[in-house]
Amino acid sequence: MSIRRKLIAGNWKMNGLKAGSAELASALVANWTSGAPPACDVLVCPPFPLIVPVAAALAGSGIAVGAQDCHARPAGAHTGDVAAPLLADLGCAAVIVGHSERRADHGETDATVKAKAEAALAAGMIAIVCVGETLEQREAGRTLEVNTSQLRGSLPAGATPANTVIAYEPVWAIGTGRVATPAQAQEVHAVLRAELASLLGVESAAATRILYGGSMKPDNAAELLSLPDVDGGLIGGASLKAADFWAIVTAC
Ligand code: 13P
Numbered sequence: 710m711s712i713r714r715k716l717i718a719g720n721w722k723m724n725g726l727k728a729g730s731a732e733l734a735s736a737l738v739a740n741w742t743s744g745a746p747p748a749c750d751v752l753v754c755p756p757f758p759l760i761v762p763v764a765a766a767l768a769g770s771g772i773a774v775g776a777q778d779c780h781a782r783p784a785g786a787h788t789g790d791v792a793a794p795l796l797a798d799l800g801c802a803a804v805i806v807g808h809s810e811r812r813a814d815h816g817e818t819d820a821t822v823k824a825k826a827e828a829a830l831a832a833g834m835i836a837i838v839c840v841g842e843t844l845e846q847r848e849a850g851r852t853l854e855v856n857t858s859q860l861r862g863s864l865p866a867g868a869t870p871a872n873t874v875i876a877y878e879p880v881w882a883i884g885t886g887r888v889a890t891p892a893q894a895q896e897v898h899a900v901l902r903a904e905l906a907s908l909l910g911v912e913s914a915a916a917t918r919i920l921y922g923g924s925m926k927p928d929n930a931a932e933l934l935s936l937p938d939v940d941g942g943l944i945g946g947a948s949l950k951a952a953d954f955w956a957i958v959t960a961c
Contacts (some may be wrong), residue, residue: 719948736951819862882923
């Protein structure tokens with residue numbers, strides 16, 4: 710058995726209103742309490758304004774709440790941004806940083822992502838650092854180079870297996886229904902782990918969780934989660950339906 714406990718994380722992205730989100734969270738809690746405790750860690754990352762009500766709905770279950778982004782600075786004049794210490798104060802256990810949608814929509818560079826990840830760690834949260842190649846980069850044969858370079862540039866100083874999780878999210882597989890084949894996912898995960906070994910040492914690399922994200926669904930989760938270097942999933946679309954998300958949790 711792997712020394713790495715799997716993590717299934719739901720990224721709700723910019724979806725949901727108050728009522729529906731409370732229902733979704735309650736349905737997850739019902740799943741949590743109705744069966745045996747899952748064999749993996751479970752996290753959901755709602756939009757910022759829903760963190761408080763979702764955390765309240767999840768209270769008492771083992772399901773953790775996280776955020777989808779944070780600012781690199783702990784406070785200050787940054788209109789519209791959200792600081793990591795506030796997220797921690799609201800009960801967030803983790804923050805997703807460097808998602809490809811933020812890299813694309815907000816021009817986030819590796820340096821920005823690294824600074825945000827460091828802010829998350831400084832606030833006592835786990836940083837979930839996302840990397841992934843575009844279709845164009847894959848077709849140009851640049852997949853491994855792009856992913857290792859993003860990892861090197863985005864990994865926070867002070868990263869440990871306890872405070873940092875890597876998420877491999879091929880951009881062409883996000884929200885497209887097109888999923889990486891097991892061979893494609895395993896290849897990149899193994900290369901990311903080798904890169905982690907050179908950055909953090911072999912022992913830390915062996916203990917660091919690397920999630921797969923990109924059209925993970927109930928019908929492909931078990932196969933992806935059984936790969937030697939896949940330590941969980943970062944789930945978009947399928948995390949918005951309690952039954953689908955829980956089917957992935959139980960696939961662990
Ligand atoms: P989908 O599961 O909708 O493809 O999204 C994946 C993702 O981007 C998770 O962060």
